[in-house]
Amino acid sequence: MSSSSWIPLWLHKLGSPPIFYRFAGVVRPWAMALAIITGAIALYGGLVLAPADYQQGDAYRIIFIHVPSAWMSMFIYGVMGIAAFIALVWRIKLAEVVAMESAPIGAAFTFITLVTGSLWGKPMWGTWWTWDARLTSELVLLFLYLGVIGLYHAFEDRRQGARAAAFLAIIGIINVPIVHFSVNWWNTLHQGSTISIFGHSKMSGAMLWPLLLMMLATKFYYIASLFRRVRTDLLSLESGKDWVRQIAQDEARS
């Protein structure tokens, strides 16, 4: 097929469950180790080395968890949407699994973002929750994740559930900018934005590098967590296949 010649062969091979299973098994420990190391360094840099903010004192330090989680909550939704699109168009089993196993991780990051944001909001704004545009968008994002997870589990046939939930994920991708825009409009109608998420005007380098490092750590953690979930899922999805039986026999022998 000349139409698919621009895709390298190894990428085709990686789409096959047994090869991806082995690939993920090799990559996962490295990703986890990198996640722990960079996460530890970033936390040390953020909690100990970085100076206290002149306005917010030490309370601002929660951003080293909050902001990377918020980025991840959107990044994972993007990954899920792309995988869902691939799953629906080319019907690749691996893409379905990646999309469906990304959803719980993304929901967890969204939840962490909401909880840390609310913990930070109490001393800073004097309230646990405010109907700010960004907070509301994040909450809607959490419901989108929960909808995808719920729809996936509502079907008895898992591949059918994955396809339906993938469709919902794509609708969600169209919906997210619309919600963000409308919530922005709504908030400015009721009250001007009196509070911005970042109290300080610009970030000093001592605060910035732990933040960026933490962003890297969450990415590595996502890879490690996703690969573990995908491996487990592939084993149960392909439980009747030869390569799974081979793995089971090898493990029984050793």
Add this chain to the structure above:
Amino acid sequence: MTEHQASLAPACAAMLRRDLTLAWRRRGDIAMPVLYALIVTMLFPFALGPEDTLLLRIAGGVVLVTVLLAMLLALDAMFSSDIEDGSLEQLVIAPQPLALMLGMKILAHWLTTALPLIVISPLLAAMLHLPVAVIPVLLLALLMATPLLSLLGAVLVALTAGTRRSGMLLALMLLPLCVPAVIFAAGAVAAAQQGLPWFSPIAWLGAALVLAVVLAPMACAAALRIALDA
């Protein structure tokens, strides 16, 4: 080809007539969402106290949310009887485009559930002392927002067509999608109440509605094919 196109309009009309007749045969089901909306609206003054100023402030939002919830209640039944007796599968394999036929079903559903709610919405608004001058804006907002909800809801109902328990799931999936519609509809009513120009949120709703009229039936057809594994 021409024969095929000529059969399209009668097919649409037959679809619409069939669904409306079915709904009319079970008139009690049409009254249920209306009763539900009346009861929910009646509970608000009991819960919040009967002061006119408070009720007047929340009236527009309460009516909108009540209508939305009443529609959600009826949404579940959009395709369920057609799936049970197999006529939806017949529709999927019919020569007529599935999206168009589903569009007719959505229209019939809107006519039987949303239109009665719109008709009684002035009564609901009056129960909460919404000023008479604002009621036309409320009706206009509802006329724009309810078809939007029907269309979005139809896509989600189609997605859950293959599952057994879908009531709560449907609410969970519809909530993020209906946030913009609620915001703009309530925004228009609130602006009219404060004497501000209210046309721009209505125009946004109209733009979204045009988009949904074109895209939602196609998405609905695609979702149904996935859910029925056809």
